[in-house]
Amino acid sequence: MRTHTRPPARLKHLAAIGLGLLAAGLAQVAVAQARFYDPSNVASPSGNTTGYELYRTIGCPGQQLLGTPCPEPPVAAKPAATPAPAVKDSDGDGVPDDKDRCPGTPAGAKVDAQGCELDSDGDGVVDRLDKCPNTPAGAKVDAQGCELDSDGDGVVDRLDRCPGTPRGARVDAQGCELDSDGDGVVDRLDRCPGTPPGRKVDAQGCELDSDGDGVVDALDQCPDTPKGDKVDARGCTLASSIILRGVNFDNDSAEIRADARPILDEAVATLKRYPQLKVEVAGHTDSRASEAYNLDLSQRRAQAVVDYFVQMGIEAGRLSAKGYGESQPIADNATVEGRASNRRVELRILP
Secondary structure: OOOOOOOOHHHHHHHHHHHHHHHHHHHHHHHHHHHHOOOEOOOOOOOEOOHHHHHHHOOOOOOOOOOOOOOOOOOOOOOOOOOOOOOOOOOOOOOOHHHOOOOOOOOOOOEOOOOOEOOOOOOOOOOOOOOOOOOOOOOOEOOOOOEOOOOOOOOOOOOOOOOOOOOOOOEOOOOOEOOOOOOOOOOOOOOOOOOOOOOOEOOOOOEOOOOOOOOOOOOOOOOOOOOOOOEOOOOOEOOOEEEOOOOOOOOOOOOOOHHHHHHHHHHHHHHHHOOOOOEEEEEOOOOOOOHHHHHHHHHHHHHHHHHHHHHOOOOHHHEEEEEOOOOOOOOOOOOHHHHHHHOOEEEEEOO
8 A cells, every 4th residue: 555655845845936936927917917908098989998909908919918019000191082073064054064965055044954945835946935835736836936827817827727818818717718798709809798698699799690681680580681671670671661560649649658669769779770861750640530630639749759769869850750640541440440550650761
């Protein structure tokens, strides 16, 4: 059996030396810690020694833990920042030159994002020059942006149904010349305005008079009158003596009745058509009363007709009045109807 012996005194001495050295090393470490490992660092962004700052304080690679810190590496100077190039806008429209599709825009003109002047109605004329804004899409315009009116009638070509209207002619809303009486001849060429509706007219807008007697076909009751014949208001050849049928008088009266006026007006029209014509107005009566009385009554009746003609514009020098009394009957005075026929007025054309 092995027995334990106490260590010799030499070993005890060595152990004591080792413990002393260890204590000295620990003391130096404490001193180093107090010097190099104080976490407070006012130069650090965090306020404590961390990261790279800690690496610096504990020495450089290859040195002892407590060696001299590495020197601060030189900081390279940062290159100066290059200033951004200035934005150039040569025409001052607010759009840089590199994006401006329409350089040289006049000062103050409104432009779009591409630097081109606005054309709100899309007619090809910029708003600054457009005298007619809001032109309908597709309409042709002039340099001022207004729709074309090629014939100058005041109706633009887009709405003009009658292009080529002569300058100065009056037109309707469709650009067509006016035809006020609707006879198919425009007012500018119509020599007979006011033609009744439905009447046939010639190229001058006047009613047709096929036989040339001065009475239009619509009123001519005697068409194909021989050329040169004088006719009455109905277009019929004048006889040497014309009875104004319907121009009757009440018994023992020389006053013209209302129903006689239309017949007398036709006679006036005939006299105006032939201004060289001279006529005698002959008055007649029936056989009642005395001959002398009837002669006077017939004269007054003839004069009443002459006075009416003069009032209607016939020159008095072309007219004469003569009463024939009961001396020239054309019917039987024994009957009521005959006596009424004998109370008459005639126009006798004088040579």
